[in-house]
Amino acid sequence: xxxxxxxQAPIHQALQxxxxxxxVPFDVPGHKRGRGNPELxxxxxxxxxxxxxxxxxxxxxxxxxISVIRQAExxxxxxxxxxxxxxxVGGTTSSVQSMVLATCKPGDKxxxxxxxxxxxxxxxxxxxxxxxxxxxxxxxxLGISLGMKREQVEKAIAQHPDAVAVLVNxxxxxxxxxxxxxxxxxxxxxxxxxxxxxxxxxxFYFGENMPISAMAAGADFASVSMHKSGGSLTQSSLLLIGxxxxxxxxxxxxxxxxxxxGSYLLMSxxxxxxxxxxxxxKKVFSQVVSMAEYAREEIxxxxxxxxxxxxxxxxxxxxxxxxxxxxxxxxDIGLAGIEVYDLLRDExxxxxxxxxxxxxxxxxxxxxxxxxxxxxVSALAEIRRRYQTDGSGLMNQEYIDPEVVISxxxxxxxxxxxxxxxxxxxxxxxxxxxxxxxGIPILAPGERITPAILDYIRYAKAKGCSMTxxxxxxxxxxNILQEDV
Amino acid sequence: MELxxxxxxxxxxxxxxxxDRHLYSHKSDYQQIDIYETPEFxxxxxxxxxxxxxxxxxxxxxxxxxxxxxxxxxxxxxxxxIGAGDGGVVRELARYDxxxxxxxxxxxxxxxxxxxxYLPENASRLDDARVHIYFDxxxxxxxxxxxxxxxxxxxxxxxxxxxxxxxxxEFYGICYNALRDDGILVNQQGSPFxxxxxxxxxxxxxxxxxTFPISRVYQAHIPTYAAGYWxxxxxxKKYHPIDxxxxxxxxxxxxxxxxxxxxLHVGAFYLPAFLERLLEEVEDKPCDRT
Numbered sequence: 001x002x003x004x005x006x007x008q009a010p011i012h013q014a015l016q017x018x019x020x021x022x023x024v025p026f027d028v029p030g031h032k033r034g035r036g037n038p039e040l041x042x043x044x045x046x047x048x049x050x051x052x053x054x055x056x057x058x059x060x061x062x063x064x065x066i067s068v069i070r071q072a073e074x075x076x077x078x079x080x081x082x083x084x085x086x087x088x089v090g091g092t093t094s095s096v097q098s099m100v101l102a103t104c105k106p107g108d109k110x111x112x113x114x115x116x117x118x119x120x121x122x123x124x125x126x127x128x129x130x131x132x133x134x135x136x137x138x139x140x141x142l143g144i145s146l147g148m149k150r151e152q153v154e155k156a157i158a159q160h161p162d163a164v165a166v167l168v169n170x171x172x173x174x175x176x177x178x179x180x181x182x183x184x185x186x187x188x189x190x191x192x193x194x195x196x197x198x199x200x201x202x203x204f205y206f207g208e209n210m211p212i213s214a215m216a217a218g219a220d221f222a223s224v225s226m227h228k229s230g231g232s233l234t235q236s237s238l239l240l241i242g243x244x245x246x247x248x249x250x251x252x253x254x255x256x257x258x259x260x261x262g263s264y265l266l267m268s269x270x271x272x273x274x275x276x277x278x279x280x281x282k283k284v285f286s287q288v289v290s291m292a293e294y295a296r297e298e299i300x301x302x303x304x305x306x307x308x309x310x311x312x313x314x315x316x317x318x319x320x321x322x323x324x325x326x327x328x329x330x331x332d333i334g335l336a337g338i339e340v341y342d343l344l345r346d347e348x349x350x351x352x353x354x355x356x357x358x359x360x361x362x363x364x365x366x367x368x369x370x371x372x373x374x375x376x377v378s379a380l381a382e383i384r385r386r387y388q389t390d391g392s393g394l395m396n397q398e399y400i401d402p403e404v405v406i407s408x409x410x411x412x413x414x415x416x417x418x419x420x421x422x423x424x425x426x427x428x429x430x431x432x433x434x435x436x437x438x439g440i441p442i443l444a445p446g447e448r449i450t451p452a453i454l455d456y457i458r459y460a461k462a463k464g465c466s467m468t469x470x471x472x473x474x475x476x477x478x479n480i481l482q483e484d485v
Numbered sequence: 486m487e488l489x490x491x492x493x494x495x496x497x498x499x500x501x502x503x504x505d506r507h508l509y510s511h512k513s514d515y516q517q518i519d520i521y522e523t524p525e526f527x528x529x530x531x532x533x534x535x536x537x538x539x540x541x542x543x544x545x546x547x548x549x550x551x552x553x554x555x556x557x558x559x560x561x562x563x564x565x566x567i568g569a570g571d572g573g574v575v576r577e578l579a580r581y582d583x584x585x586x587x588x589x590x591x592x593x594x595x596x597x598x599x600x601x602x603y604l605p606e607n608a609s610r611l612d613d614a615r616v617h618i619y620f621d622x623x624x625x626x627x628x629x630x631x632x633x634x635x636x637x638x639x640x641x642x643x644x645x646x647x648x649x650x651x652x653x654x655e656f657y658g659i660c661y662n663a664l665r666d667d668g669i670l671v672n673q674q675g676s677p678f679x680x681x682x683x684x685x686x687x688x689x690x691x692x693x694x695x696t697f698p699i700s701r702v703y704q705a706h707i708p709t710y711a712a713g714y715w716x717x718x719x720x721x722k723k724y725h726p727i728d729x730x731x732x733x734x735x736x737x738x739x740x741x742x743x744x745x746x747x748x749l750h751v752g753a754f755y756l757p758a759f760l761e762r763l764l765e766e767v768e769d770k771p772c773d774r775t
Contacts, residue, residue, distance in 0.1 A: 298625075348654050374624040375650045381628045382658035 004078040006278035010071040011271040014059055015051045015264060028054050028261075051264055062087065062262030063255055072271045079278040080205050080224070081215045082240035084247045089266045090258055092199045093119035095223035095239040097126065100167075102221070102245070102253040103193045104129035106409075109163035111156045114402055115145040115172060117197060118432055118469070121408050121444045128409040132160050137317035138399040142308065142329050143358040145399050145440075146317040147171075147178030150186070157190045165193040170201050170214055170222075173354070173361060173438045175325030176318050180217040188218070193245075196222040202230035203324060203365075206281025207289065211320035220245050229288075229324065229365045232273035236266040276366075284366045288324045291373055292364050295326050298377045304333035304384050326362040328380070330355075331396075334389030336463045338435075340380075343387060348379040354437035357395060357460065361438075395459045403448040405485050411446035415482040418472065421457065424449045427480035432469030435460055441469065449480070490521055490529065492536055494711040495679035502526055502539075502709070509603055513595035515647045520603045526709060528604055530571060532596070533646055536709045538571055543607065546673070547573035548745040549705045549753070550717055554636050554669045555581060556735040556750060557724050561635045562586065565663065567623045567651060569640035570596035572608035578638075579610035580740055587616045588634075590627075592647065594620040624650050630663035637664060639672035644685045652689040657696040657720070667723040674702060677760050678712035686716060691767035693720045701726050702764060703753040705744070716760075727751055 025032050034041035034049030041049050055061040060069035069087060076085035088095045096119040104110050106128030112120065114133045124131055134152045136145040153166065166187040171177045180196065187194040196214030198204070202224050204213040214222035222240040226232040241250055277284075296307040306329040310321045330340045341355025353363040362376060405428045406414075416430040426449065433443040442460075443453060457475065461467055467475045491501040502523050509520040521529045527540030538546065551574055555561060563586045566574050570591035578587055589611075591597055597618065601608045611618065619626060623641075637660050641648035650656055651672075660670050674689060676682040694700040697720035707715045719726045732747045756764070 302628075371622065371647065371650055374622045375653060375655055378624040378628045378650075378659050379653075379655035382655050382662075385662060386658070 002078050002278060004075050006075065006079060006275060008071070008075060009268075009271045009275045010068040010075070011059075011264070011268045012275075014068040015053075015268055018053070018058060019050060025053075027056070048265065051268065053264055054261065059264065062089065062258070062267065063260055064251075069267065072267070072274075075278075076238060076270070076274045077240070079274050080222075080238070080240050081213070082222070083243040083245065084241050084250075086239040086241075086250065086254060087262075087267050087270050088237040088239055088254070088258070089235060089262045090237075091235045092197075092223050092225040092228075092237040093117075093122070094254070094258060095237045096120055096197055096199075097123040097257065098239055098250065098254045099195050099221035099223055100124065100129065100165075101127050101256070102250045103165045103195065105164075108165075109160050110165045110167060111153065111160065111163050111192075112167035113145070113148050113169060114399075115440050116167065116169065117199060118434060118439050118441055120167060120197065121432070121441060124408040125412045125445060126409070128407060129164075130407045131404060132156055132163060133402060133404065135401055136399065139312070139318075140396075142306075143331070143396050144174050144176075144327075145172065147176050147319060148183070149317045150179050150182050151316075153183050153186055157186055157192070161190060163190075163192055165195055167195040167197065168214075168219075170196045170198050170204070171211060171320075171322045171325070173200060173440070174327045174359070175200070175322035176312075177211040177320040177322065179316065179319040180212055180214065180219065184218045193221065194219040198222045199225040200228060200322070200325070202226055202228060202277070203281070203285045203288070204322070206277045207285030207324075208282055209289075209323075210285070211322055215240055215242065218242065226270055226273055228363070230273050230277055231366045233266055233269040236270045238270065285324065288364050288366065288368065291368055291370060292324050292326050294370075295362075295364075295373050295377060299328060299380055302377070302381045302384055304388065305330060305380060306332065324364050326364055328360050328362070329358055330360060331358045331391060331394055333384050333387075334391035334394065335383070335387060336394060338460070338463045338465050339387075340383055342464055343383050344376075344379055348375070348382070350376055350379055352376075354435075356435060356438065356465070357463070395456075400442070400450070400452055400456065402444070403450075404446055405448050406446045406481075408445045411481060416479045417482050418477045418479050421454055421476060421478055424478050424480055425451055425454065428485050430479045430481055431471060433457055433467065433475065433478070434469045435465040436468040443469075449478070490523070490531070492531075492534060495681065498679070500709070500711075502529060502536075509599055511595055511599065513593050515593045518593075518595055518599050520599060529709075530600065530604060532642055535643060535646070537642065538573060538604075538607070539709050540604070540606070542708050543571075543573050545705050545707050545744045546715070547577050548742050549703070550574060550638055550640060550671055550673060551577035552735070552740070552742065552745040553703065553717070553719065553726065553750060553753070554638070554671045556731060556747070557719075557721075557726055557729050558635055558667070558669050559729075559731065559734075563634045563636075564588070565590065565627070565630070565634045565637045567627075567637065567639045567641060568592075568648065569638070571600040571604055572597075572611045574638055574640050575613070575616055576607060576610040579613045579615070581738070585615060587613070588619065589616060590619045590621055590623050592620065592622055622650075624656060624659065627656075627663050628659045630659075632663070632665050634664050635668055637668070637670045639670065641673065643675060644689065652685070652692070654692045654696070657693050661696050661722070664722060668721070669724060670697065670718070670720040672718045672720075674716040674718040676711040676714055677716055677763055678714050682711055683763060687763055687767045690718065690764055693718050694768050697721060699723075699725055700768075701754055702756065702760070704756060704760075705753060727754060
């Protein structure tokens with residue numbers, strides 16, 4: 001099924017060989033295999049700091065790979081069915097930004113859903129592209145944004161034929177997929193690129209009966225968070241491209257912002273994880289799916305909670321659902337998702353991925369075991385027994401349709417002034433406001449501030465969401481454009 | 486040839502037992518199970534290299550975890566035992582005619598199988614008609630139960646292995662929910678001596694003490710466990726382990742024991758000063774220890 005020998009892990013092998021050669025370091029990093037920093041070495045281990053080395057001929061160079069990194073990228077491309085794969089060391093944020101920067105120039109339009117990660121809008125600040133938002137469908141019971149409907153994408157393309165790209169979440173944080181194949185075809189017919197944010201979709205490339213992956217759907221770019229469901233180290237990521245994209249151009253774009261001292265810890269973790277996924281991914285992810293399905297059954301049996309799954313699929317705005325995602329609606333036990341999230345950590349020592357207004361998400365992946373799931377389910381049963389309320393005063397999360405007044409870049413660089421939140425109604429925001437995680441902006445630079453948005457921000461703050469994005473750490477003040485627009 | 490079984494009781498402390506024969510070795514889905522024949526301690530059961538019991542000193546553990554709550558609660562009829570696949574706790578419980586049901590939940594059927602074969606004295610009452618054995622995850626089993634047990638005995642391995650989930654807030658919570666209004670939970674609480682163990686003991690005591698209105702700790706001397714010094718937790722919705730201790734009633738049962746006595750019942754709750762301090766550090770409202 002693969003063209004190359006996926007048992008190979010060239011960066012891993014080169015580092016092992018390098019270790020045996022006992023090369024004397026008169027180069028950076030200055031810790032010299034950890035000797036110069038004994039506390040760090042004791043903390044991280046000699047094995048680890050010993051391969052924290054610089055680029056050199058036997059280990060290749062991430063900025064211009066010609067040997068082992070190049071081979072590792074080719075193996076990754078083969079494993080993911082891509083024309084080429086770039087190893088990335090600046091997180092999936094850097095993958096997302098590179099794919100946007102590779103397709104959009106200042107003033108270009110890009111069609112995208114509003115429930116994108118902040119990294120996407122940050123990329124628009126960097127390159128000066130104009131967002132054309134497709135309002136995602138909203139599930140009114142769960143209060144979550146769904147995928148983009150085909151008809152809405154079609155409409156956006158028809159209204160903005162000059163747009164250069166369509167960006168799709170595959171899947172959303174909650175595991176919801178749009179009809180990616182159809183959207184790719186529409187974009188290509190209109191002469192636009194299709195970009196996929198697959199921060200939460202690494203396993204689509206390896207598991208069985210998964211939603212379609214971006215490369216299989218014919219997308220031109222995919223940003224894949226190997227460190228999320230793929231098992232590599234935090235901050236490592238892959239950028240995949242299809243056959244219609246010029247590799248050299250993308251490399252040039254990546255090198256605009258990526259470090260010239262790529263970490264071999266991160267790169268070897270990508271190499272080893274890719275090998276593991278190619279060799280064992282199918283089996284591993286079928287176990288993850290069965291654990292998630294089991295947890296859903298058990299959580300739904302508790303009563304009050306709704307752990308949602310494939311039953312939501314509706315053929316369009318929920319074209320497919322990622323069954324590894326354990327998303328749970330908590331409002332019916334009278335608690336906001338963020339409250340359950342905090343209780344799980346503070347009372348039960350269980351850290352989940354995030355909680356928002358109405359839901360929580362427990363991230364299941366290749367490292368999970370059934371015994372811990374039993375703890376999670378039992379803790380949820382206990383939270384219901386001890387803390388459930390009648391739910392009065394709980395807000396229903398609703399999608400707030402943004403009014404984009406000026407481009408994110410213009411808003412970001414415009415003259416601005418800080419005002420108290422209450423005095424900002426009707427003004428144009430020049431910074432982000434978001435709960436992190438999930439990191440989907442409530443307000444992005446260039447958007448009009450409305451009373452509904454302020455209510456939402458106040459409620460999220462009161463319930464204990466970690467709010468980020470503004471210069472004011474307390475989010476009591478917000479930066480607005482000095483001049484009325 | 487000298488053959489020794491060694492176990493680290495702390496990173497810098499090792500406890501060794503001379504071995505005559507390695508009788509049984511099996512890697513189950515959950516853990517490594519071994520049984521050794523030893524000259525001093527008789528047969529020794531280890532899980533993942535940690536001593537669970539020896540024929541020589543198991544009576545101390547099994548008597549103290551069983552008779553203390555049985556001498557306090559006036560009418561134990563339904564008992565849930567977690568872990569304890571060797572059968573020692575069930576053997577002690579089965580001596581009480583008043584008990585009508587003993588549910589034993591053990592995650593690993595291979596432990597029961599090995600003990601039936603090599604520790605027949607411990608396993609001797611597993612076939613009692615009142616005993617029902619469930620091979621299941623304890624959290625999964627207990628969270629389905631509501632107000633149906635008078636006594637829950639938690640006989641798990643230490644909090645760093647496959648039984649980690651038995652030392653958690655959610656575990657004690659679902660146990661509380663599975664007990665009747667006057668129910669008692671007794672658990673093995675580890676050792677307070679070595680630092681690593683003491684911290685784990687404090688963590689679990691804190692969680693129990695915030696879950697149950699009454700939470701006390703009692704001690705016993707068990708030679709093959711860390712520092713030879715072991716603790717049990719007595720958590721209860723209604724009965725106090727000493728105020729509600731019914732000495733006469735227990736004596737009238739005429740049970741012969743080798744460690745537990747009615748005098749020791751009270752004495753076991755008198756703790757050394759350092760241990761009192763460790764417990765008070767994690768209690769919101771310190772118990773009256775005068």
